Amino acid sequence: MNSGFWRQAMAVARRDLERERHAGEVVWVTIPFGAIALLLVPLAVGINQDVLSRIGTGMLFVVVMLFGVLTSIRRTNIETPPQRDAIALLGIDPVAEFAGKTAASAVVLLVFEVVMAAVAVALYGIDISGWWWMIIVLPLTAIGLAELGTISGAIAASVQAGPALVPLLVTPLAIPLLLGATQTVENIDPDGGNLSWLVLMAIVVLVLAIVGVLTARPLQETR
Amino acid sequence: MTARGRLAWLDITAVIAVVGALVFAMVSPRVESQGDSARMLFIHVPTIWLAYLAFAVTFVASIAFLVTRKLKWDLVAGSSAEIGVVFTTVAIIGGMIWGKATWNVYWTWDARLTLTAVMLFVYIGYLALRRAIPDPVARARRSSVLGILGLVQLIPVHFSVTWWRTLHQTNTFRPRDIQMDGPILAALLVSVAAFTLVYAALLRRRYQLAEMELEAHRAAAAAEGPVAGDAVSAPTIGST
Amino acid sequence: MPASNFHVEFSGVGVRIGMATILRDVELTVAPGESLGLFGANGAGKTTLLRVVATLLKPSGGSARVLGVNLDSPDRFDVRPRLGLIGHSPALYPELSLLANLEFAARVSGVSLAAAAEALRAVGMEQAADRPAGEASFGMQRRVEFAREIMLQPDLLLLDEPHSALDPSAIELVEHIVAGVLQRSGAVVLVSHDVDRVAPMVTRTAELRGGTIQ
Numbered sequence: 001m002n003s004g005f006w007r008q009a010m011a012v013a014r015r016d017l018e019r020e021r022h023a024g025e026v027v028w029v030t031i032p033f034g035a036i037a038l039l040l041v042p043l044a045v046g047i048n049q050d051v052l053s054r055i056g057t058g059m060l061f062v063v064v065m066l067f068g069v070l071t072s073i074r075r076t077n078i079e080t081p082p083q084r085d086a087i088a089l090l091g092i093d094p095v096a097e098f099a100g101k102t103a104a105s106a107v108v109l110l111v112f113e114v115v116m117a118a119v120a121v122a123l124y125g126i127d128i129s130g131w132w133w134m135i136i137v138l139p140l141t142a143i144g145l146a147e148l149g150t151i152s153g154a155i156a157a158s159v160q161a162g163p164a165l166v167p168l169l170v171t172p173l174a175i176p177l178l179l180g181a182t183q184t185v186e187n188i189d190p191d192g193g194n195l196s197w198l199v200l201m202a203i204v205v206l207v208l209a210i211v212g213v214l215t216a217r218p219l220q221e222t223r
Numbered sequence: 224m225t226a227r228g229r230l231a232w233l234d235i236t237a238v239i240a241v242v243g244a245l246v247f248a249m250v251s252p253r254v255e256s257q258g259d260s261a262r263m264l265f266i267h268v269p270t271i272w273l274a275y276l277a278f279a280v281t282f283v284a285s286i287a288f289l290v291t292r293k294l295k296w297d298l299v300a301g302s303s304a305e306i307g308v309v310f311t312t313v314a315i316i317g318g319m320i321w322g323k324a325t326w327n328v329y330w331t332w333d334a335r336l337t338l339t340a341v342m343l344f345v346y347i348g349y350l351a352l353r354r355a356i357p358d359p360v361a362r363a364r365r366s367s368v369l370g371i372l373g374l375v376q377l378i379p380v381h382f383s384v385t386w387w388r389t390l391h392q393t394n395t396f397r398p399r400d401i402q403m404d405g406p407i408l409a410a411l412l413v414s415v416a417a418f419t420l421v422y423a424a425l426l427r428r429r430y431q432l433a434e435m436e437l438e439a440h441r442a443a444a445a446a447e448g449p450v451a452g453d454a455v456s457a458p459t460i461g462s463t
Numbered sequence: 464m465p466a467s468n469f470h471v472e473f474s475g476v477g478v479r480i481g482m483a484t485i486l487r488d489v490e491l492t493v494a495p496g497e498s499l500g501l502f503g504a505n506g507a508g509k510t511t512l513l514r515v516v517a518t519l520l521k522p523s524g525g526s527a528r529v530l531g532v533n534l535d536s537p538d539r540f541d542v543r544p545r546l547g548l549i550g551h552s553p554a555l556y557p558e559l560s561l562l563a564n565l566e567f568a569a570r571v572s573g574v575s576l577a578a579a580a581e582a583l584r585a586v587g588m589e590q591a592a593d594r595p596a597g598e599a600s601f602g603m604q605r606r607v608e609f610a611r612e613i614m615l616q617p618d619l620l621l622l623d624e625p626h627s628a629l630d631p632s633a634i635e636l637v638e639h640i641v642a643g644v645l646q647r648s649g650a651v652v653l654v655s656h657d658v659d660r661v662a663p664m665v666t667r668t669a670e671l672r673g674g675t676i677q
Binding site: 151154155160162165169172175176179180183196197203207208211218219 | 289352355365378
Binding site: 444451454 | 479480482483484485487503504505506507508523671672673674
């Protein structure tokens with residue numbers, strides 16, 4: 001991990017965030033799309049306030065997961081073949097590229113999560129007594145989803161059906177993040193059960209980081 | 224071709240073993256608390272065992288490919304995943320039928336059932352990825368990464384789903400609740416062994432098929448075909 | 464094996480993509496200080512050959528060495544920073560400004576940001592530095608890609624149809640860049656279908672026909 005590694009990782013993260021800032025795809029497409037999904041739920045299940053406040057946190061994380069996947073196939077996260085060639089010839093360290101892309105995606109996902117959480121509280125009247133856990137849960141979810149998205153994106157890169165495949169690859173593997181997030185926040189087990197869920201989430205984040213680092217080079221060789 | 228012909232013995236043995244195991248299962252004593260539907264155990268347990276075995280083989284073969292870069296390991300990984308998906312589907316449908324017979328519902332949100340469903344989707348994704356990449360080498364590299372990621376990530380999936388169910392305990396479908404008398408246990412073990420033979424036979428057959436597909440692909444690529452650029456000729460109008 | 468005296472050394476190189484044979488038995492050497500013009504009709508395989516030289520496409524047969532490294536070995540990743548490629552569609556990020564695109568390449572390569580600004584000035588684009596690449600014309604984007612190669616100083620520069628979309632002053636610029644690479648004992652391979660126009664910047668020519676060098 002020399003200075004070159006961090007310089008390249010930062011450059012990639014900065015590039016992705018700048019691209020996203022200019023394109024505004026998450027702000028103008030993914031966030032409204034997620035918000036409308038949260039709005040659809042009461043229309044489908046009825047507007048019983050008790051039911052809504054009970055399912056609110058769960059719906060929030062389902063939307064975060066299903067629509068968050070869209071951020072990993074956002075236009076500004078996918079490179080065209082000439083762009084891929086150009087970055088390959090810059091001699092970028094594939095691990096630095098993984099780290100940078102993941103960091104940028106995690107930031108984007110965190111913004112998405114925070115806005116969705118606000119919408120869910122407003123629409124469902126959720127009891128937010130256990131929500132201080134969110135300070136840890138939201139970043140962990142964002143990092144885990146970002147790691148899954150970056151690895152899957154690299155697996156599916158330059159495959160014709162790639163962008164269609166990524167959600168299928170990411171979603172089943174994101175289940176520990178979904179369960180960890182909801183179980184921690186809903187505070188079902190008052191005897192410190194939240195902590196073991198957080199540990200599970202942290203382990204998932206760590207394991208995905210290891211997989212991402214170890215597979216970065218084999219995946220680079222595909223281009 | 225001799226090697227391919229000889230394998231018929233494995234196929235025949237596997238079929239005989241399964242028929243034998245099923246006969247054994249039908250004549251084994253009835254489990255009083257569960258009725259005859261419990262006899263599904265003799266299919267259900269082996270199929271789910273095979274699903275796990277198949278995906279574990281995919282995982283090991285994926286690592287073997289990344290280490291050795293020999294395409295045959297990728298063929299093993301892909302073949303095994305296909306068989307695993309088939310057995311997982313059978314196991315889920317079997318579990319649902321049992322659930323209907325026992326609790327009058329198809330889906331019980333039991334940890335195992337949920338986990339098995341997740342596993343099915345992970346490997347459907349794996350097969351979808353393989354289908355999407357025509358080049359054997361690129362396919363091997365990308366799918367081996369997914370073959371590793373899929374199984375590694377199934378471990379936390381397993382823990383999370385199990386914990387989640389422990390917190391929401393209701394009537395859980397657990398085969399080990401059934402009293403395992405000697406004869407029943409024996410029948411079950413015979414059945415597991417017989418189905419494992421079926422897996423071995425299917426894997427070798429599917430692997431041979433994959434090998435032939437690869438040979439065909441290579442033969443077609445090696446054939447001195449027309450040069451792509453020759454398809455372009457001078458325009459027939461205008462100047463040369 | 465002794466170190467190669469050539470920047471590009473291909474022997475019996477073939478490329479097949481799926482069922483199609485694109486290249487076969489390509490024999491090609493490019494020495495330091497040499498600029499090779501590669502000609503051929505549409506579909507002759509010029510771009511494919513250039514991508515093989517750029518290490519972006521592995522040959523399906525034959526022996527290929529670029530800057531002394533065998534393309535079959537994992538070392539091919541290490542020569543990439545010494546290569547420059549200007550392909551025939553722009554590789555810039557459309558959301559980023561022209562300067563930001565150059566600065567990204569500078570950061571990844573460990574070159575100073577001042578060098579990025581300087582290179583943009585050198586290609587006469589400093590006035591448009593803040594324009595998003597997506598809103599710049601094809602010719603302007605090409606100039607920025609030339610600025611990237613001025614900044615990164617590759618040992619082997621690969622150009623695919625360098626004349627497309629360039630005005631006369633930009634063509635002079637390309638000639639200047641090519642001369643600079645040759646002066647540093649680098650080498651250039653450029654692909655074109657127009658022999659006359661690239662004549663001032665090549666020291667040798669070869670024609671690609673029937674998937675091989677004639």
